[in-house]
Amino acid sequence: MSAITTTGRQQFNGSMRFLHWLMAAMVLTMLGIGVAMVASLGDYHRLVSIHRPLGVAILILVVIRFVNRQFSTLPPFPPTMSPQERSIAHASEVLLYSLLFLLPLVGWGMLSAARYPIVLYGSLHLFPILPHSVMLYAFLRRTHTFLAYLLFLTFVAHFAAILFHTLIVRDGLLSRMVPWRARAR
């Protein structure tokens, strides 16, 4: 990964940008649905019916995205970022990938432990991945909430960093990830 390309690519490649923005929309929708559905009576069922298949889609996409990343050349950080800041950025990426993988998996696991059928659409449903245990369900249910709030806070930090770089430092950090092809700086 540390191979230096001759031209010094300045932007994430097209597939990475596409997956980033697709998942950004899905994950934000998911966070909103998640926090709304647990406080809702009238919309609960409708929201849960979206929450489950959307979670499975995110689980599949994060795996694809991780594999895709391993085969892609990453653009450099801008010179405005200190080594500490780069470490933090790297750690937050690791955290985001981990949460995007773990949250749906914990959701699947907790429904398995409660022996809820995990209906995706119509008669399509997932198989259980854990034994029937209500204690395990209770633990995973709390874990799911904790990880979801952690994901939201991580997203806020990620968003704050981008806003700071775009509006205050103005180093074009965002151009590495914009959906369109950015002019080389």
Add this chain to the structure above:
Amino acid sequence: MAPSEANRDPKTANGSAELPGETAPMEKHPAPVNVGNKPARMAVISLVLLGVVGAFLYLGGWFSPEKLTPARFVDEFERVGGIHSGFRRNHAKGVCVQGFFESNGQGVRLSKAVVFQSGRVPVIGRFSLGGGDPHATDELSTVRGLGLQFSLPDGEQWRTAMIDLPAFPFKDPQAFYDNLVASQPDPNTHQPDPAKGAAFLASHSDTARALAIIKSHAPSNGFDNAAYYGLNAFRFVNADGASAYVRWTLAPVQPYEAGTGASQNKNFLFDGLIASIQQHPLQWHLVMTVAQPGDPTDNATIPWPEGREQVDVGTLTLDSVESEESSPARDINFDPLVLPAGMAPSHDPLLSARSAIYSQSYTRRAGETKEPSEITPSEVRK
């Protein structure tokens, strides 16, 4: 975060070279321009972030403390019935049963659900009494419940939770909740305040009408010879894509006998069920009532008119009984919206609310220590 001299130190750059994205030397890039009006830009950033966090909290109901949520609903059940570790927050007292459903194939024209194709599917269930006290004394007037889970061959499930009332007393979750609040025991008398109950009835004509219907049906003397009503309407879709609204009822094969009202022992309803099921398997016909256009499909307080088409789709047989302590049914949430393909919820507001509230109750009791059930394994064996 601002660029510093240290950033330009090649040693530091090398030190972070293993970081992903570190593919070009930093010296290539010009230093960013310093921008004016920094405080205003910081203010914009703060506002945007506050907006994001605010939107998230708003969606979670943080700014509407009066909003009826599953948590607040179950809190109210707990205030009325107490917290009994490991037990359901309503219909707390129960016993578990197993058996099977034998479909006669008549339901196929209403729904493509596999459960209605001719054949047999295993069923696990739980008989219960309404109320939050798992050690309540059996009374003929207490609502009786039957939760069932049908396990379809392809891994699909159908769950339903029915009660022995021909009409539901509350048209929406708010009415149910307001009645719970009105029936909270007075701290001095430990009894609900009759004036509050009367005030609730006076302001809820749906409830008063439903109670009149309920009172015209004297309860039977047992769990085994009671009819159980699904009450909420569901939308069935058959293989041709045609849909119809239905309500279902379990009509007992065991003949109806009215209760005598003579004083009996604490668990007489459960003991009667256990004795009966140990003598012979208990059976009910599963009857689907099909709505006509105009029949209320979103209000369980109003029974549909007499003469609606009824389809007997098969027979439920329950042939074994078990204490909650040893039965897997204790750990099943009989969520009425666990439905196979071919069955969908109507717009009845109770359905989504029941799903949400059952889930809340299930989540709370799941993590608690399980106290012994009133109907113990030895009670079932004796």
